[in-house]
Amino acid sequence: MAFLSGAMWLAAILAGSAALAWAFRAALVALLPATAARVMRTAPLTASFGLVVILLYVVAAVFADLIAPFPERAVVGAEYLPWEGAHILGTDNLGRDMFSRLIYGARNTVGIAVATTALAFLLGSVLGLLAATVGGWLDQGLSRLVDVLMAIPALIFALLLLTIFGTSVVTLILVIAVIDATRVFRLARAVAQGIVVMDYIEAAKLRGERLPRLILREILPNAMAPLVAEFGLRFCFVFLSISALSFLGLGIQPPTADWGSMVRENATLITFGDVTPLLPAGAIALLTVAVNFVVDWMLHRASGLKE
Template structure:
């Protein structure tokens, strides 16, 4: 009966997720403008569920101080208290409320991951489009620098730089953004190289359009679809990288709530059969899977394939 019960629970959870995705898509179609409705109607249930989860995470991150029952850093009781009606998820190794820390972790981990991904895309996309458009020595220099940086494993490189320059939040954002911008550079350059040889690009050059206008008005709009899809994937990698660095002690520093460090700080409970340390890990996994659902849908739309 054990495996059968697990299977039934899995089927029930999947069915509930699909129903939640369908309800979200239905409400979103009613509440959004006509141009967006057309796109939402083509969204599969997995993408609809992914968008629902992303919206919930954003809501929790913005209104964390109002939702959390206790302050982020306040010690509210003895350490490792069990779940009860006051502390719904118990307390951590210092006696702080786990549910409150989990909620504030959404603001810290997800917010910093989004800022880092945006900065990585700003750096990588600009340099990649510039290298493909200008070509010549600029393309060769930028490409060789990126090749050197990509030859070093990202996690090891991050650990090295954070050990040298410190673990402050600005340093963490800058280090991960620079490392991840190399991946964005490669994609942006690859897509732009297929665009710059088009006839309309040559016509724009003959009209005397400047470099910046050529990139922003002619190349970028045609390269936007794969870049948007890559933004979602890159956000997942950045999000996981920050969590991994926090687990190793070089990410977001205590007493700031962070899902990676929460797993590390409370891992002792797993030995006693308490699943509380797995909840931050589950929050990381749920957001990663949800973002990938949406990205898969966007990639399918960008490819022009029909169902």
Template sequence: MALFIGLLWLALAIAVAMGAGLVFRQGAVAVAPRGVAKELRTAPMTASFGMMIIVIYIIVAVFAPLIAPFGETEIVGREYEPWSEVNLLGTDNLGRDMLSRMIYAARNTVGIAFLTTALAFIIGSVLGLLAAIMGGWLDQILSRTVDVLMAIPALIFALLLLTIVGTSIVNMIIIIALIDSTRVFRLARAVAMNIVVMDYVEAAKLRGESLWRLITREILPNAMAPLVAEFGLRFCFVFLMISALSFLGLGMPPSTADWGSMVKDNATLITFGDITPLLPAGAIALLTVSVNFVVDWQLHRASGLKE
């Protein structure tokens, strides 16, 4: 009986999520430019739901000071107070409002993850495209260096480097970006290697086009689809790594709201049947799944496959 009720609630939640995604897609089609609206009409329900969640997270991150009832580090009561009308999700281990901390964490965690992913893509894509175009000793040096770095587990490598250089937001962004850029390098190089042998690239070389114009005019536009899809996947991995490092105490500073550290700081409540520590973990999982829904749709579009 309990299993049946659980499945019923799950089916209801899925139906509500898909309905909300459909409403969001219709609204987006109504306000989007004609070209974008045409693409949105073909989006599956999962992608529509994913885009809706991403937009909600962005709105919460941008307007966090206006939405949060209290400040990010403001102590509003005793530690571990239960849910109430004043503190809707109770307080944490220092007496700070959990709801406010979760809202500010959307800005901190998601914003830093996006910045880190963008930096990783700039480094990895530029080096990967250069390796594919130039070849020779440059390709060999970069490829072998990336092979060595990728042989080390990413989380362990990040923990080691953060222990050496010290924990700070800047150090964390640089270290994770450098580690993750190796994955981007491999993809960018593999995609570019298939493009540089095309006739139009050879013709551009014979015309005397500069290296910059070869990359920006001939190679990058044709490699954009897999790189954009990879950006979404890498964002998820970076997002999860930042949360994992914060959970282990080597990520965000203690005063900075972050979903990973919030799970660690309030984990003791689980032993008393309080689900509050699971809410930051749920926020991490929901964004990860939503981004993957959108990435799957983009990969399907880029593959040229039809339903």
């Protein structure tokens, strides 16, 4: 009976998610301009569901002060209160409202992940495109440096650097951005190397195009599709890295609400069969799946393949 009940709940969740994705896609088709509506009309339900989830997370992050019933750091009750009354998801180990902490966690965890990914992408893509275009000693020097950094396991490297330089938000962003920029560098360099040998690049060089214009006007537009897809995937890795570091105590520091640290702080409840610590973990997993759905759709469209 328990198995049947679980299967029924799963089927209901899947059906509800599909209905929500279909309704959201229909609304976008009706509201967007003709060109964008045509693109959305062909979007799979998985991509529509991903867009809905991402939109909900953005709204929660931007309007956290209006949505959350209690302040982020306020102690509003006893420890580990059950799901009832004013605290719909109970309270945590210090008596703070879990629902409010989850909402503010969207702003902190996702916001820092977006900033970190943007910095990693800016650093990695600029150096990768520059290395492929200039070549020679610059390409060899940057490539060997990246090889050395990538030879060290990313999580261990991040733990080491954060232990040395401290665990402030700025340090966290810089450390993870530098580590993940090596992966972006490899992709940008590989894509650009296939572009710089094309005839139109040679023609641009013969016209006397300078290096910045050559990269920005000729190479970057043709490398944009894989780089945009990589941005989504890289965001997932950065997001998970920040959550893992926070769970280990070297990421976003208390009392700031963060999903990784919330799992650690309330892990005791799992012993008693309480699923409250799994809520921030579920929020992490849901956003990761949603972003991957959208990235898969973007990669499919960029590939030019038909259904």
